[in-house]
Ligand SMILES: Nc1ncnc2c1ncn2[C@@H]1O[C@H](COP(=O)(O)OP(=O)(O)OP(=O)(O)O)[C@@H](O)[C@H]1O
């Protein structure tokens with residue numbers, strides 16, 4: 428079951444996805460995510476960005492094709508091995524998916540608690556993280572008491588707190604002002620420089636230019652365009668710190 | 670803006686599926702203890718189980734004590750119109766029996782005693798008038814239980830001196846009573862079983878309901894790498910608290926009922942019923958009812974959650 432080149436995190440081969448008996452929302456999608464790279468996923472609304480990310484964060488199984496993740500066939504992965512894989516991911520959901528009855532602090536702490544980090548070891552990273560996204564004051568507020576942008580920042584803090592191997596972010600800057608958007612992008616870049624592979628889905632074409640060396644995945648009606656082949660062959664190595 | 674490194678945890682996350690001690694602090698499922706109907710339903714069922722168990726145990730004790738007292742007893746009745754012959758035959762029978770090995774004592778019950786025993790049934794007049802011949806009775810205590818063969822042998826020996834004697838094991842008189850007690854025990858056992866089933870059903874429904882209302886949270890925890898076991902533990906714990914609260918209330922209520930009933934029965938002063946007094950092992954078993962209830966509730970919760978989660982990705 429193990430395989431794939433050591434220079435890949437994720438590999439999609441001719442992946443197709445349909446919901447129920449509808450038409451395919453993703454067709455013949457093939458690409459490789461290389462470790463330490465920074466990807467933007469763009470495309471019109473309804474092009475299938477969220478659907479592709481769902482396959483990446485293992486919330487959905489494809490209807491056809493092959494997906495290899497961390498060197499393992501993700502299609503035949505038994506249910507009880509999914510948690511181990513999901514803990515290597517960080518996900519910013521398009522609809523945030525914060526736990527409504529937990530405070531901002533507890534939402535950000537959740538991945539650490541799930542992973543069994545002792546209580547005494549998680550207070551500092553969580554408060555630091557909340558400070559970084561500018562939510563120190565709102566730490567004890569519940570999602571319903573936060574603005575859309577604040578909720579988004581909680582969602583981002585939760586996704587990056589465990590320093591995942593692969594960060595998947597679905598429109599992570601859709602609800603914040605341009606300055607905050609840049610700041611959050613810097614957070615992703617910093618994480619990327621520590622070795623995390625980053626995939627950011629966005630409509631915002633201005634954002635694409637802000638990250639040098641980023642690769643662009645463009646979806647058009649469920650099909651991925653890759654005119655230069657950059658999504659299949661390893662890019663030139665990027666410096667990795669840490 | 671300085672490109673400060675994001676404040677992520679020192680190393681990468683521990684990836685093993687370690688126990689979820691941390692989730693105990695953050696309540697994944699909002700818990701409002703003793704608020705829903707479940708603890709109260711559990712309280713009622715534990716109370717009923719305590720009463721049924723106490724009744725069953727008391728019935729068992731009655732049966733055991735009575736059969737201990739009666740199992741070695743044999744009664745010889747000599748029905749003979751002539752009181753002189755009657756008494757002579759009775760004394761001869763007692764003598765023969767006392768000479769046998771394995772017999773503790775064979776004593777002629779005095780005529781006054783027999784009359785006193787019968788009086789309430791027949792009324793004083795009839796006896797005074799000597800119109801009704803009262804049998805002579807020899808009470809025989811054996812060292813061991815009376816078997817059918819032994820009874821037959823005794824009967825033969827007695828009839829050598831008292832041809833018209835009736836020889837009966839005392840336990841056979843009470844056969845119908847023992848039958849009724851056995852039915853009572855079975856009924857109590859069946860009730861305990863039914864109540865356990867009902868408890869499991871209540872927990873199952875409550876947990877299914879909770880799974881439905883917390884579906885979003887469960888999905889999020891799953892996507893963050895939470896395991897089914899971790900999620901099941903949260904529900905199990907919550908149900909465990911509810912069941913413990915309900916069990917304590919139910920045990921208290923059940924004990925009050927059992928003690929009140931016990932007082933009433935003790936007031937009857939009947940020998941048979943006082944033989945049903947509960948011993949310390951019985952009280953221990955009754956105290957274990959809520960413990961078993963909590964265990965059953967938690968197991969049911971766990972099973973329900975794991976089964977439901979298996980259908981999610
Ligand atoms: N659960 C679902 N069931 C059925 N159809 C779905 C489901 N989710 C998405 N779709 C359909 O799949 C297509 C792609 O949806 P998707 O959410 O992936 O688009 P998107 O690129 O993320 O759009 P947006 O930019 O608006 O977020 C759409 O036509 C959508 O209607």
Ligand SMILES: [Mg+2]
Nearest residue numbers: 476477521597
């Ligand atoms: Mg989308």
